[in-house]
Amino acid sequence: xxxxxxxxxxxxxxxxxxDKNVADRLRVPQRSTVVSFPFRHDTYNEVETIxxxxxxxxxxxxxxxxxxxxxxDVDLGExxxxxxxxxxxxxxxxxxxxxxxxxxxxxxxxLSRAELQRVTRRYTMEIxxxxxxxxxxxxxxxxxxEQVMAWLMDTYSQHVGHAVPAVVTGKPPALGGSVxxxxxxxxxxxxxxxxxxxxxxxxxxxxxxxIHGFGNVxxxxxxxxxxxxxxxxxxxxxxxxxxxxxxIDVSSASKWIQEHRFLEGYPEADHIPGNDIFGLECDVxxxxxxxxxxxxxxxKDVKAKIVIEGANNPTTIxxxxxxxxxxxxxxxxILANAGGVTVSYFEWVxxxxxxxxxxxxxxxxxREIMTRAFDDVYSVAISENVDMRTAALIKGIRRVADxxxxxxxxx
Ligand code: NAD
Numbered sequence: 015x016x017x018x019x020x021x022x023x024x025x026x027x028x029x030x031x032x033d034k035n036v037a038d039r040l041r042v043p044q045r046s047t048v049v050s051f052p053f054r055h056d057t058y059n060e061v062e063t064i065x066x067x068x069x070x071x072x073x074x075x076x077x078x079x080x081x082x083x084x085x086x087d088v089d090l091g092e093x094x095x096x097x098x099x100x101x102x103x104x105x106x107x108x109x110x111x112x113x114x115x116x117x118x119x120x121x122x123x124x125l126s127r128a129e130l131q132r133v134t135r136r137y138t139m140e141i142x143x144x145x146x147x148x149x150x151x152x153x154x155x156x157x158x159x160e161q162v163m164a165w166l167m168d169t170y171s172q173h174v175g176h177a178v179p180a181v182v183t184g185k186p187p188a189l190g191g192s193v194x195x196x197x198x199x200x201x202x203x204x205x206x207x208x209x210x211x212x213x214x215x216x217x218x219x220x221x222x223x224x225i226h227g228f229g230n231v232x233x234x235x236x237x238x239x240x241x242x243x244x245x246x247x248x249x250x251x252x253x254x255x256x257x258x259x260x261x262i263d264v265s266s267a268s269k270w271i272q273e274h275r276f277l278e279g280y281p282e283a284d285h286i287p288g289n290d291i292f293g294l295e296c297d298v299x300x301x302x303x304x305x306x307x308x309x310x311x312x313x314k315d316v317k318a319k320i321v322i323e324g325a326n327n328p329t330t331i332x333x334x335x336x337x338x339x340x341x342x343x344x345x346x347x348i349l350a351n352a353g354g355v356t357v358s359y360f361e362w363v364x365x366x367x368x369x370x371x372x373x374x375x376x377x378x379x380x381r382e383i384m385t386r387a388f389d390d391v392y393s394v395a396i397s398e399n400v401d402m403r404t405a406a407l408i409k410g411i412r413r414v415a416d417x418x419x420x421x422x423x424x425x
Contacts, residue, residue: 015305018331019095026407029400036415040101043071043094044112049140053133056126064133065119068141070150071097072112075417077148079104079183079355079362080114081155082162084133088117092305096326100355102410103348107387109359112414114150116141122157134162138169145170147180147366153358154184154230156304160196164189180365183358192361194376195354200234201377202353203300203322204242205384206345210298210320213392214343222296224248224318226255226288227303228267228277231324231351235300236264244298250291251276251303256283257294292316301328308333316342323347338401346403348410349391356383 020041027037047068052061067090070078080100083093093115100113118137122130144150154163163185170181179190187193194201211218221244225232228251236246245261253276256262262283270280278285292299292308293315301307302324308316313329313336321337322345323329329337329344337344357380364370395405 015095015327016091018327019098021331022403022407023098023411026404026411029404030408030411032411032415033419036418039418040072040098040411040414043069043097044073045070045144046090046094047141047144048090049137051136051140053120053129053136056129064137066117066137066140067093068114068116068144068150068152069094069097070112070114070144072101072414073149074414074421075105075112076110077112077146078114078150079109079111079153079358080116081153081184081354082116082118082137082158082166083155084118084120084122084130084157084162086119086121088119093117099326099348101414102407103352103355105410105413106349106391106406107352107356107383108413109355111151111355111359114152115155116152130162131165134158134165135169138166139173142170142173145181147178147362151180151358151362152182153354156229159230160184160186160191163191180362183361184354185361190361190365192357192364192371192376193373194380195357195361196230197234197238198357198376198380199231199324199351199354200236200302201238202356202380202384203231203235203302203324203345203350204238204244205353205381206322206350206388207239207242207244207298207320209385209388209392210322210343210345214319216297216319220244221298222247223298223300224291224294224296225300225302225324226250226291226307226328227301227325228271229303231354232300232302233264233268233271235302235324236262237268240264247296248286248291248294249277250286250288252288253278255286255288255291256280257286257290258283298322300324304328306330306333308337310336313337314340316340319343320345323350326351334403344402345388346406349387349402349406352387353380353384356380 299318305327
């Protein structure tokens with residue numbers, strides 16, 4: 015993943031004629047922290063050694079910002095790639111952060127609540143010297159949630175001796191989390207459908223949508239899609255997919271997940287293998303689970319006219335080529351899923367100012383930023399005659415490079 019991210023950066027940097035000194039500086043992260051720590055299972059005498067990572071790609075324009083993922087296969091390369099992508103993402107939507115990402119190499123599905131809490135608190139202690147409200151602000155990602163962010167905030171606050179809500183975003187509103195943060199990433203994806211449909215030349219008012227992944231991003235994308243008058247015909251999670259050509263009842267499927275954790279056994283739709291989602295007859299496909307799922311095998315089967323990338327890096331380089339050759343319009347991850355970091359920025363601003371906004375204010379400002387970012391990227395795509403992914407990278411890299419050049423070199 016890191017080689018892909020750097021390869022993509024090199025390609026776009028050369029296309030833009032980017033200053034070589036700046037390009038060399040941006041290819042590597044500013045700081046990478048790798049930790050290992052002991053973790054005691056509930057069965058008291060079993061102690062496992064766990065690896066954790068926190069990579070900060072760029073702190074030129076402000077603190078770094080990015081999620082923490084808990085996954086059994088996460089590694090330094092993946093986290094470094096995602097930190098770099100976060101930098102471009104923040105620059106595209108114009109929030110004053112650089113990119114960061116964290117990871118803990120563990121399967122959260124196998125942990126009890128007490129185990130999850132112990133891992134979170136110990137990992138937080140391991141990285142405590144490199145995070146902070148003015149330095150680096152974590153958020154949820156794959157396998158982590160509001161509760162994990164609450165434990166992180168509590169651990170940091172215990173350490174410094176007073177409550178520091180701004181050290182983390184995506185925490186529960188009771189602790190200074192923003193209203194509408196939970197829904198932000200999924201909602202942001204759906205906000206972009208009218209513009210993507212317009213660019214593709216189709217009527218964007220009532221479309222058939224298939225969503226791979228039914229966690230934070232996928233589920234709230236489904237809710238927002240239904241509210242916007244679209245039909246969610248299929249969703250999937252790690253246990254498989256559910257399909258109903260007449261539309262899935264999203265609130266009933268969400269309730270099922272809250273009670274049963276997985277879609278397996280859900281009674282009100284047909285069950286299909288999870289990967290069948292990619293080849294379904296639909297208008298919009300939203301990958302919202304893990305990386306690399308739209309690849310040389312799956313991209314050729316995609317029937318959607320629009321792909322909106324909810325997950326980070328869901329499309330491989332080969333998959334991207336195939337989709338583009340087939341004329342499928344892709345809204346790339348660094349633009350499409352930027353709703354999460356945008357409302358995280360709102361949350362940080364509210365925490366720092368200790369003044370909280372209403373849901374209507376948050377949602378209206380999110381919509382404004384997302385739709386403006388789409389227009390900005392789309393106009394680069396037209397003026398430079400490039401695809402949306404390249405255009406988004408040009409937009410993000412240009413903003414960061416300008417900031418780097420005016421700050422100069424110390425000393
Ligand atoms: P999550 O853990 O809440 O949900 C992940 C979903 O994907 C679950 O339904 C899970 O069952 C499914 N899944 C996991 N592994 C899978 C596999 N191997 N095959 C098929 N399905 C699988 O995570 P999330 O927060 O919704 O994040 C999903 C993606 O979106 C990630 O790539 C993440 O980096 C990206 N993202 C998240 C946010 C955010 O605000 N949460 C913001 C931007 C990007």
